[in-house]
Amino acid sequence: MKPYQIIYYRGFGSPSAVWLTGRVLRQNELVSPADEASFWDNLSSSVGRFLTHEVSNITVRIEAFGQVFRTVTNKEGYFDITVDPAIDPPVAQAWFPVRYTLEGILQPEGYEGAREVVKDGQLMIAPAYSQFGVISDIDDTVLVTGATSLWQTLRLTFLENAFTRLPFAGVAAFYRALQSGAVTTLFNPVYFVSSSPWNLYDLLIDFFRIQGIPKGPILLRDLDISPTMLSAGGHHLHKVAMIRKIMAVNPQLKFVLLGDSGQQDPEIYADIISENPDRIVVAYIRDVSRENSRDTAVQHLIETAATHNVPMLLVPNTVAAAEHAAALGLIDPDTLPEIRADRKADQE
Incomplete structure (x- = not known):
């Protein structure tokens, strides 16, 4: 045995x-x-x-x-x-x-x-002096996955490893800046939430370490090959439940949300904002969709979030999100050159 x-x-x-x-x-x-x-x-x-x-x-x-x-x-x-x-x-x-x-x-x-x-x-x-927490999606937010294409996801999952998988350009430097905050002696906790199975946990740990992405809890889910798991509803319910758990054990913290437009992050974050408008500072949605109809749907959710006085931004890349975060006082503006350089290096 x-x-x-x-x-x-x-x-x-x-x-x-x-x-x-x-x-x-x-x-x-x-x-x-x-x-x-x-x-x-x-x-x-x-x-x-x-x-x-x-x-x-x-x-x-x-x-x-x-x-x-x-x-x-x-x-x-x-x-x-x-x-x-x-x-x-x-x-x-x-x-x-x-x-x-x-x-x-x-x-x-x-x-x-x-x-x-x-x-x-x-x-x-999270230390008592943390200014805010960060909750981030993984697939097509941090890690290039092609989550909207089943075959692309399977190819990357089974035929690549933690060294050969690619991050979205500039993510590591931006997340380090968020963890440090506007005053770089601080520690803001970073949490990663995904509907990927727990079976990929070791790959993600290695990938984050290799890429220099801040260390944090990674919340995945049980691999249950069923219509519920494979459905958009199962994906939505799991991520909402995990975000609620993070917020419940950190009642003193406000949060920054990061996701992408490819799946349901805008819908999930809109739900969280409507439940806790006073605890969400901002939500950044990376635009990975090529469909105009999807952009229209996301724009509607952005307008809904605005009614709760919470900015939700559809951003083209990491640098755009970082520049907005610096303007809000979430990160040190002096980290912007590093984030721009990191994005350029990742692209190359």
Whole structure:
């Protein structure tokens, strides 16, 4: 049998509520990609992400903040728990250690002997001095995906790796500027929300690291091949639920939203704005649509957001969004040359 693996997903929360989630599988450990991996290596790694052997009904012991919490995996191997850390976080700290252990489980013989199955991870709590939070889509907002084309999405997912996938030009520098804020000693938390499956989590972690995109929780969803998951409605409901969760555990923060016009980000963000008009500073929508009818629909949603006194902008590129953010006082204007240079380098 293959070894047990605890796949942890970066947790997040506040001094009174932290959300922790992950998955328990039996598989060989996934390795980071090589820069010049072959077609077959990429395909093999990608297929391996989806051919999983889930471990259900296993107790996971979670150690964080000097406390112990427990939860149990479901039939797909996922665990999910919200805990009250009951702490007063250090002023200058945003990331905190967390340890996951499978209770009563030892690795099978041949895998470094009989030992506990342990995984060390991290969780993020926004510091009290954060000015705002950032919630960003991933597909066709950060990562070039072609999400409006199924075949393009499949080709990029299965035949490319974290080194060969492309970011949208200038994204890394812009997101670093947002995280730093107008005063570059600050830390504004960045959250990434997507309807892509959790199976792609390790690829996204590697991609963000390689591209220099700020570290933050990445919220994906269970791979459930069903009409609900594949429908626009399933995509919409998942992302709205995740954004609500982020906002619920950060009641002190306002948010900047970033997405694209290709799928439903404008509709999703319009819903969030209507629910919480006083907590959304601005929404930036990258224009990736080639259809006039889609631009017309997005424009209508922009007008709806304006009735709540929240600007939603349809922007052609990262630099346009960054210039507007600088004018609003969200980022340091001195970061604009770096963002322009980053966009040019990415394009080249």
